[in-house]
Amino acid sequence: xxxxxxxxxxxxxxxxxxxxxxxxxxxxxxxxxxxxxxxxxxxxxxxxxxxxxxxxxxxxxxxxxxxxxxxxxxxxxxxxxxxxxxxxxxxxxxxxxxxxxxxxxxxxxxxxxxxxxxxxxxxxxxxxxxxxxxxxxxxxxxxxxxxxxxxxxxxxxxxxxxxxxxxxxxxxxxxxxxxxxxxxxxxxxxxxxxxxxxxxxxxxxxxxxxxxxxxxxxxxxxx
Amino acid sequence: xxxxxxxxxxxxxxxxxxxxxxxxxxxxxxxxxxxxxxxxxxxxxxxxxxxxxxxxxxxxxxxxxxxxxxxxxxxxxxxxxxxxxxxxxxxxxxxxxxxxxxxxxxxxxxxxxxxxxxxxxxxxxxxxxxxxxxxxxxxxxxxxxxxxxxxxxxxxxxxxxxxxxxxxxxxxxxxxxxxxxxxxxxxxxxxxxxxxxxxxxxxxxxxxxxxxxxxxxxxxxxx
Numbered sequence: 001x002x003x004x005x006x007x008x009x010x011x012x013x014x015x016x017x018x019x020x021x022x023x024x025x026x027x028x029x030x031x032x033x034x035x036x037x038x039x040x041x042x043x044x045x046x047x048x049x050x051x052x053x054x055x056x057x058x059x060x061x062x063x064x065x066x067x068x069x070x071x072x073x074x075x076x077x078x079x080x081x082x083x084x085x086x087x088x089x090x091x092x093x094x095x096x097x098x099x100x101x102x103x104x105x106x107x108x109x110x111x112x113x114x115x116x117x118x119x120x121x122x123x124x125x126x127x128x129x130x131x132x133x134x135x136x137x138x139x140x141x142x143x144x145x146x147x148x149x150x151x152x153x154x155x156x157x158x159x160x161x162x163x164x165x166x167x168x169x170x171x172x173x174x175x176x177x178x179x180x181x182x183x184x185x186x187x188x189x190x191x192x193x194x195x196x197x198x199x200x201x202x203x204x205x206x207x208x209x210x211x212x213x214x215x216x217x218x219x220x221x222x223x
Numbered sequence: 224x225x226x227x228x229x230x231x232x233x234x235x236x237x238x239x240x241x242x243x244x245x246x247x248x249x250x251x252x253x254x255x256x257x258x259x260x261x262x263x264x265x266x267x268x269x270x271x272x273x274x275x276x277x278x279x280x281x282x283x284x285x286x287x288x289x290x291x292x293x294x295x296x297x298x299x300x301x302x303x304x305x306x307x308x309x310x311x312x313x314x315x316x317x318x319x320x321x322x323x324x325x326x327x328x329x330x331x332x333x334x335x336x337x338x339x340x341x342x343x344x345x346x347x348x349x350x351x352x353x354x355x356x357x358x359x360x361x362x363x364x365x366x367x368x369x370x371x372x373x374x375x376x377x378x379x380x381x382x383x384x385x386x387x388x389x390x391x392x393x394x395x396x397x398x399x400x401x402x403x404x405x406x407x408x409x410x411x412x413x414x415x416x417x418x419x420x421x422x423x424x425x426x427x428x429x430x431x432x433x434x435x436x437x438x439x440x441x442x443x444x445x446x
Contacts, residue, residue, distance in 0.1 A: 200402075
């Protein structure tokens with residue numbers, strides 16, 4: 001789940017030759033379109049994101065958009081990939097400075113911040129998209145399934161490493177732990193979006209920290 | 224969250240006079256249409272449920288449907304109400320035979336069975352609809368918010384009663400407990416739908432039971 005694409009900030013904005021800009025400008029336009037599309041999809045749903053709807057939101061022609069994305073499905077797949085890049089940048093990459101238990105805690109904290117700070121205006125893109133596409137077979141669903149498996153795998157792997165390092169007890173089921181963390185974080189996203197409840201991320205954070213603490217405390221203290 | 228409408232089973236099916244059937248038959252048609260609409264919405268999303276889409280799925284005329292539901296929004300609201308009736312029947316009502324801790328456990332078990340048995344073919348209707356409508360202001364969203372608040376309130380109230388009865392420890396935050404139960408159950412629905420993972424409800428059940436056990440065990444055993 002790593003991306004090698006340059007960030008907007010790393011690209012020159014002004015004062016360079018036209019020729020040198022040709023490709024980056026095309027790239028920038030595509031990225032700018034995708035960013036708008038991701039935000040729109042997070043608010044209105046991914047299924048409703050048609051070439052026509054996006055063209056109207058961007059006030060550009062449908063034919064202009066077709067030059068970038070050949071079909072609605074291509075557009076939806078590109079949007080999922082763009083949302084993945086944002087998620088990796090905000091949640092996963094910063095946690096990879098650490099290992100084991102520290103990485104696990106960083107992944108959870110970053111997820112909750114990503115939800116709370118409304119990185120996507122409509123809340124967690126993947127929580128919404130995965131429920132929207134769970135009954136829509138095809139390449140968009142396949143992509144979402146693959147990414148969500150990778151994400152759960154990343155949580156589980158960090159917990160497994162912590163277990164090998166002796167930080168998490170041997171009797172803890174790390175797959176179950178990853179499931180519970182993900183469920184609680186998504187629950188916070190759900191509650192925050194539906195009830196406009198700013199305390200939801202605090203509740204989830206409390207529950208997740210308690211769960212990790214229970215997994216790391218020595219067995220004798222719980223007997 | 225109680226319904227007073229008669230169930231299909233309580234109504235006579237054959238052998239009664241035409242006149243006596245007139246009203247029930249209209250009611251039955253409406254209920255049959257709604258049941259189809261709820262199932263369709265659980266698979267394809269509530270926002271995509273238009274009068275036209277439903278008419279085509281039922282192979283009846285749009286004007287026939289307009290006689291029952293004046294607008295797409297009326298239809299969506301009626302679908303939410305029908306889904307609520309099903310949820311009350313399957314999850315809430317059977318748990319009200321008990322009180323306190325037993326009611327809380329029954330509510331959780333019934334929710335997980337409701338998810339696992341695919342009462343709605345597309346998984347939990349409310350998990351999907353609440354994420355779909357969290358950014359769509361209006362009467363449909365208001366209804367979903369109200370129902371989800373009532374549901375969380377029902378869980379919390381059962382836990383509070385258990386606390387008054389001395390079954391749940393005084394230091395347990397019952398609001399937090401209700402949040403965690405709901406998040407874990409929705410996580411199971413998410414995992415089961417997205418990954419076609421039949422074990423998801425077992426994972427959630429294990430997590431929820433552990434959570435309730437921790438809330439009910441005497442403090443001294445955890446020190």
